[in-house]
Amino acid sequence: MSKSAAPQSRVIPQEAFDWYDEYAHGVIDRRTFMSRLATLTAVGLSIGTLTSALIPNYALAEQVSFNDADIKATYERFISPNGYGECQGYLVLPKRLVGAPATEKAPVVLVVHENRGLNPYIKDVARRLAKQGFIAFAPDALFPVGGYPGNDDDGRALQASMDKAKLEEDFIAAARYIKQHPQSNGKLGGVGFCYGGYVVNMLAASIPEELSAAVPFYGTPAAEALRDNVRGPIMLQFAGLDSRVNDTWPAYEAVLKENKADYVAYNYADVNHGFHNDSTGRYAEAEAELAWSRTLAFFNKHLM
Structure with missing residues (x-):
């Protein structure tokens, strides 16, 4: 069984996942993606917390x-x-x-x-x-x-x-x-x-x-x-x-x-x-x- 990233995801607003999907599929560029994430820092989420939840950490994936x-x-x-x-x-x-x-x-x-x-x-x-x-x-x-x-x-x-x-x-x-x-x-x-x-x-x-x-x-x-x-x-x-x-x-x-x-x-x-x-x-x-x-x-x- 892999290490689960799911517990962290519960604190991430849904729009962040939607923006990541747009970024990952070329709808928006990285600059736009990061700018949108920055708007969420006002609700107490750091850029580090957001990116660590959204961007793959392949060390977690080895089963x-x-x-x-x-x-x-x-x-x-x-x-x-x-x-x-x-x-x-x-x-x-x-x-x-x-x-x-x-x-x-x-x-x-x-x-x-x-x-x-x-x-x-x-x-x-x-x-x-x-x-x-x-x-x-x-x-x-x-x-x-x-x-x-x-x-x-x-x-x-x-x-x-x-x-x-x-x-x-x-x-x-x-x-x-x-x-x-x-x-x-x-x-x-x-x-x-x-x-x-x-x-x-x-x-x-x-x-x-x-x-x-x-x-x-x-x-x-x-x-x-x-x-x-x-x-x-x-x-x-x-x-x-x-x-x-x-x-x-x-x-x-x-x-x-x-x-x-x-x-x-x-x-x-x-x-x-x-x-x-x-x-x-x-x-x-x-x-x-x-x-x-x-x-x-x-x-x-x-x-x-």
Whole structure:
């Protein structure tokens, strides 16, 4: 279990979380974000208290150590012929597969990061999956431009500078790469958060025959022209206070219903976008653990 950032979040006004969401998604710049936070000091909150609650502290996010005896983590290269060419991801195997013959199989799960590159939280999510018996692969979209730079601000700027269509092709290539792992059982799952949730929705629409189970966390849907392709199984996880993403759901759900897609959606009341990320004050432990238990059960049902 991770250290919870939730107790601190109870003293932070909701507008601060809303401003952080706008800042994290490029709606406002850092100067505007910090200026807005400064207005809250009048109610007794210091800038330090506010930023420590809102900005990720990745020391809080490690639930499974990279040295855990039950897993083995490495970095692996793959080629994206229609994207940025040579790419890299974080591969985590259950220990039982290490050194085992190719006849030993396991399902594979692609883990997709937010809009800032492969940060420590996402790597930990990959390790959590491997700890549960899955082959997990977490690509770093920033590898072609030097990789995750070690902080989210620079990572966000780097990712925003990249070609969106090429990035999507890189994730499609990553999905196909890991599905073909010698110890894959042939079943591919995908889980992603924020931008990664969008990517998982995009994969469900772009390669529906190749994706056996999709779990987007607070992700916007694929382009309208692609949504008709989504057949599922897909489990969608939403944060109750996340109006930016939630506003896109009714139209998306209407398409899923019309096409009789195999889907289930959960909306967790009174939590913010990013509630699964245990490195910030947005983290909601009870809802995050429930959403994660549902994710694991979904993957066990459709991938094993």
